[in-house]
Amino acid sequence: MSKRLTGILLILVLLVCSAQTVLAYGYNWWFNEVHGDLYLTQSRSPFRNAGGTDFYGNVTSNNNQPRTTGTTVHSGTDLGNGGQIYRNVYSVFDGGVVQAIVHSGENTYVTVSYSNGAPLVKYQHITPSQGLSVGNAVGATSVIGTLRDYTWGTLALCCTK
Amino acid sequence: MTKRPGVLIIAVLIVALVAFSSVTAVSPWSALKREKGVIVGRGGSLVTQPSQKDVQDFVQALDRITGRPSVDPVTGQPKQLVNKGVNRQLKTATVDVFEGEFIGKVSVDYFEDSDGQQTVFASAQNQRPVYIMPTPIGSKSLMEYEGSLYLIDLREKKASPFLSLPVSGYDKSKAKDWRISWGTLASVNPAGTTVLFTTNRLSLIKQDDNFDRHYQIWIKDLLTGEERLVADGTYQRVLGWDGDIAYLAKHEIVQERAAESVVALNLSTGEQQVLLRGLVGCAATYPFLVYTTYDSTLDVSALEVLNILDGSKKTIPGLKYDRYESVASTPGSKFVLIIAQPSRTSHARDVVILHTETLQTRILPGDEKTVFRNYGFVDANTITVTVARGNNEEETYIVGLQEGR
Numbered sequence: 001m002s003k004r005l006t007g008i009l010l011i012l013v014l015l016v017c018s019a020q021t022v023l024a025y026g027y028n029w030w031f032n033e034v035h036g037d038l039y040l041t042q043s044r045s046p047f048r049n050a051g052g053t054d055f056y057g058n059v060t061s062n063n064n065q066p067r068t069t070g071t072t073v074h075s076g077t078d079l080g081n082g083g084q085i086y087r088n089v090y091s092v093f094d095g096g097v098v099q100a101i102v103h104s105g106e107n108t109y110v111t112v113s114y115s116n117g118a119p120l121v122k123y124q125h126i127t128p129s130q131g132l133s134v135g136n137a138v139g140a141t142s143v144i145g146t147l148r149d150y151t152w153g154t155l156a157l158c159c160t161k
Numbered sequence: 162m163t164k165r166p167g168v169l170i171i172a173v174l175i176v177a178l179v180a181f182s183s184v185t186a187v188s189p190w191s192a193l194k195r196e197k198g199v200i201v202g203r204g205g206s207l208v209t210q211p212s213q214k215d216v217q218d219f220v221q222a223l224d225r226i227t228g229r230p231s232v233d234p235v236t237g238q239p240k241q242l243v244n245k246g247v248n249r250q251l252k253t254a255t256v257d258v259f260e261g262e263f264i265g266k267v268s269v270d271y272f273e274d275s276d277g278q279q280t281v282f283a284s285a286q287n288q289r290p291v292y293i294m295p296t297p298i299g300s301k302s303l304m305e306y307e308g309s310l311y312l313i314d315l316r317e318k319k320a321s322p323f324l325s326l327p328v329s330g331y332d333k334s335k336a337k338d339w340r341i342s343w344g345t346l347a348s349v350n351p352a353g354t355t356v357l358f359t360t361n362r363l364s365l366i367k368q369d370d371n372f373d374r375h376y377q378i379w380i381k382d383l384l385t386g387e388e389r390l391v392a393d394g395t396y397q398r399v400l401g402w403d404g405d406i407a408y409l410a411k412h413e414i415v416q417e418r419a420a421e422s423v424v425a426l427n428l429s430t431g432e433q434q435v436l437l438r439g440l441v442g443c444a445a446t447y448p449f450l451v452y453t454t455y456d457s458t459l460d461v462s463a464l465e466v467l468n469i470l471d472g473s474k475k476t477i478p479g480l481k482y483d484r485y486e487s488v489a490s491t492p493g494s495k496f497v498l499i500i501a502q503p504s505r506t507s508h509a510r511d512v513v514i515l516h517t518e519t520l521q522t523r524i525l526p527g528d529e530k531t532v533f534r535n536y537g538f539v540d541a542n543t544i545t546v547t548v549a550r551g552n553n554e555e556e557t558y559i560v561g562l563q564e565g566r
Binding site: 055127 | 201210285289290292346397398412414415417418419420439440441442455462484486487500502504505506507508510532533534535536537
């Protein structure tokens with residue numbers, strides 16, 4: 001009797017599971033990923049106004065989001081600069097430039113390493129500033145590039161250890 | 162034998178004097194007025210802004226579920242991010258922004274003189290960028306908010322549209338779903354008669370979502386209220402004015418690197434003359450343009466001064482820096498503030514103060530442990546420089562530019 005009951009339950013569980021479709025998270029989900037407040041509270045914003053004061057742009061696309069086309073998830077966080085035409089991008093900490101990749105395509109970027117132990121940050125969709133090259137020490141008041149025109153004021157930040 | 166102690170004392174005094182003078186000679190910072198925290202200039206007065214510790218406290222007080230800050234029950238504002246006046250009493254007001262209907266609230270800080278004259282600027286706690294500039298329109302200030310320009314009336318705690326809606330058939334109500342800058346980067350001319358601004362509202366009638374393609378430069382006459390298209394294109398900053406000429410810094414790409422050019426725009430004819438190209442940074446204090454350039458190798462940088470009136474260019478002598486990071490000035494000042502990097506591989510930065518007429522420089526040397534957080538002008542003859550040294554506690558130096566010259 002108990003074997004029959006167990007069998008029926010097992011079949012029911014299998015039926016329920018098979019009826020489920022595995023879905024990726026939709027765009028209406030918020031990914032509240034916080035990996036420690038240390039760097040968050042120490043960092044400056046990559047956006048400043050013309051007077052040099054920080055302002056914080058909205059997140060326009062979260063890390064690990066599904067894309068509208070293709071199968072790969074978004075491997076960075078997009079920040080909007082508030083629709084402003086003032087498009088300078090600043091380093092968020094004192095650090096050193098480890099990559100300054102320039103070509104005509106979308107993926108031009110500057111990667112900066114930080115001596116305070118923060119993750120490497122790749123500032124993507126920006127045109128690096130004149131005179132900036134690998135090995136340069138940049139500060140939190142350094143303009144490392146400007147947002148590219150076609151991105152409509154969106155900066156992609158990718159972090160890695 | 163009896164004279165020896167006296168000689169010894171004199172020798173010790175001389176050594177101490179030499180040591181003291183050498184210490185003060187290598188530490189010009191020590192002679193400057195210093196305050197704790199982050200202090201900036203606003204309307205010629207000093208204002209404290211949130212320090213790194215304040216921001217840290219603010220983040221740690223965020224609600225972990227909603228992400229909302231805890232606010233003061235009386236003011237409704239996050240306590241940690243409130244500006245405070247240093248040498249004058251600072252007041253704060255919340256202004257309702259209307260565009261036919263209520264569209265939002267902004268916080269403004271202001272100083273009030275005994276004659277009722279108000280100096281208004283944006284509070285630190287606004288979550289969206291807000292810019293405020295004085296105008297000659299009564300006691301009203303011009304504000305940029307959400308890509309549009311508004312006039313703030315502090316007595317009524319209300320802001321209303323500054324630009325016409327619609328203009329030349331562009332209806333702003335249709336712009337809600339578009340990323341349209343109805344008016345941005347506004348600048349009032351010194352005579353107080355004209356406001357220059359840039360807009361991409363043409364994108365609306367072109368039905369083109371490449372908004373950058375349709376920027377235009379417009380002016381609004383403050384006496385007649387007329388708005389007029391001056392030229393196609395846009396700019397990054399208005400550097401200065403000379404009668405009917407506006408000097409603009411424009412963004413450009415040189416050798417696939419971001420740079421600036423300086424253009425003289427004739428507001429009557431729309432004619433544009435390129436004065437300088439391929440700059441890393443520039444600042445104007447009429448009639449001088451101070452800028453940094455690189456040669457074709459992008460390795461060698463120089464700091465130069467152009468006299469707009471006679472076209473003469475001069476290189477600042479005696480400066481040996483690998484990179485110049487930024488150049489800044491303010492209207493009416495004879496000085497330019499430059500942040501310079503002695504070595505590309507070092508975090509040390511010097512503050513270079515340049516007198517544009519004499520080309521004399523005064524240097525406040527930095528070191529690896531000194532992190533520059535902020536710098537800027539308080540008035541024509543005073544700057545603030547905020548640094549953090551090692552422990553991340555910020556301190557601000559208030560530097561009189563006429564001193565030590």
